[in-house]
Amino acid sequence: MFWDKHCQGEDEQPWQEWDYVFAMTALYKMKRYEDCLQLYREFHHAYPSASLLDDRMGWAVYHVHLKGHDFKTGDNARYLKQVDFVLHHGKQGPYSPVAMIVGQAVRAILSGCLGQKIDYQRANDYLDKLDPKRLPQEERTYQQDDGKMRRLASEQEKWYAYKSKILLKLQQYDACISCCDQALAVINRFHTNNDAWIALRKIEALIELDRTADAKAALEHLLQRPARHWKMDMLGYRIAVMEHDEDAALKYIGEAALLDPNHGMRVQFYEETASFLNEAGHERMAMLQYHLVDLLREENGWKIRPHHVAGKIPEDIAAVDKPATLRELREFWRAQRDKDKVFLEGQVKKILPSGRNGFIEAADGKSYYFSFADVRSGRKHLAEGSSVRFTLAKRMDRKKNRLSDNAVEITVEQK
Template sequence: MEEDIKTQLKKAKAIYQKKKHDEAEKIYKAAYDEDPEAFTIWDRRFYAWALYHLHIKNPSSEEELVKSCELISELLIQEDTNKVKVCAYTTSMLKIINYFKDNAYECLKWLDMLNPKLLNSNPKSMNRNGRISKFYSDKEKWYSLKTKHLLDMGEYEETIKFADEALNELDEFVNNSDIWFKWRIAIANKELDNYDVALKYLEDIINSKNDWFIFKELAEIYSLTEDYDSALKYAMDAALAKGDIKYKINLYRLLDEIFIAKDMDEDSDKIVKLIEAIEDDENFVEIEKELKERWVEIKFNNQQRSYGTISNILGHGKAGFIKADDGESYYFSIYEIQGDKSKVKEGDYVSFFLEESFDKKKNKKTLNAVNINIVDF
């Protein structure tokens, strides 16, 4: 009987190599049901690849995908894809992980079927019209999904563990993804009331990324520790940074709490009107415009406006430099132009405030021009 199975396995391999995956699978299945111990490692690999091509690469149903991946997990173990070109086990698990990427519970279950240290750590690349685009390596994607879903499910200790492991294990991060691992460590620590640790990571992040929601988290932590001056500073940064106003409603609620704590009752009353307008889907443009003028006043309370001339607008049109009247040159983002940004040109005389920033190329703190107004003569 064993000799007959060996013959069948040899036949299945020959058929598989002719890319007749469905015929090969039928023979492998019958043989495996009868005597799985007769399968060599190569028989198992060919059977697994047949399953992959028929049921995993382009599955017709979720059930088909799950059952096939479960069978492959019986047939094979994970190999180190830094040392071998392909592994049917790894390829199949990555496929089902991607299928469940938006389902935290299922995705985490299948992520646990892989050892991240055996995943390929080289970023993937693609040539698009002569331009090379880089994408996550398998290892980086594993850590990214793992930490995202752990954080979403409130597994904060585990989030910190795996995000920290990612920062140590990965030699290269695509699109500055290390920032997101630090972000998850910060948020997890905030939820665990480890405010000092959370602040350390967030303040490191803003040296590379200054999205409004990062400033909002800083403001919230300082508010929780009753440092309302620092909370107000970062809340102002968040409120004035670009971003859809409708997504900022929780920021405005936080800002209201900070205003109340600092006895800024008039400012509190005004932001409540903005919150109500957003909630009632009313026109809030004029309210926001008035409030932004007030927020600029709060943010730059002790600073005089500087003056200078736009000396250079960079080729991509998104930033440039201002030559100040005092002879210093300051970088600016077009976003900081108040009014019609499309009409900005070199030679325009402007007024502006100065704000501390971080020059990643020079790895040092610097001053940028912000809240820029074109001066009409």
């Protein structure tokens, strides 16, 4: 091959710019990626302002240094150096690996693969190398080993998800709000509930900027969705505290705590709200939440830290085991969550073919739409004819483009 002859100094005449292009193309097709990089170094020295080989160089770097990199045992500093090299010389384009390399590097940074301290600024700088409007908007699909097809978020959606999270971490709150608004405006269909997470980041940024009214309005709109996550209630609690609304704060504490049984993820929330409970006069519940925090930290092997409360946890509470602690706390949380709520009784009249929603007929004969996401307990026993207990909430009817009463917080009465 003429590249091999060139390396041996057997050329009859000096190479021109397109000679390098033809040679790079041939070497790349032969998967001689190391030779591609050697050729690129020589080409860049001869033609420092030319960009004809930048895309091929990027792909060669990817195959040699980035693809299959082991973040646990590999040289991560060298990995980042190679990423920086590609981004310095390459640009986003239809045949460029820049978008893919940025995505891989940002995922590695945010997952903590590159060290215990996450470098959000570096991740932000990498994302700024891309124009999100030029990223694919279509969801990606792939076939699993069991033959089922799985959908993945589009590259554009992932860019906005990463960017909004990073801006929030960097405390660039105005930029975070702008990013979230842009994402919610330009993405027609979100993967799973990514739009809810982006909306949550916007609300959190609004709270940090003391824009309480805007944060409250955005949260009220988000809570019209069928699916609910405890972090919505966490932000609701913070807004209520900012508005000095003790009753609303207590309700949000109960909602967040009872939404699912995975209490380990709410350690910081329990600690934060325990301080509020103590100041609100619920001293025993505050101490029980502090005790639950200690139990969860010990259970998971996490460091137990001093609590932000005067005095130690009383011995009679410190001696209580986790099940008993949760039983007493659940009774308190439930009382706060359900305060002032009116519960109705009825039967499941119809489950729609999708198996994800249907209609409940109340005792007075009125019919209410419901989603399986709003079934609080007994979901596996839910069927047409099941007796249920529920309350009502305003939700957006997308077909009629108006708010309507939906059955929520549904409990299936088991026989």
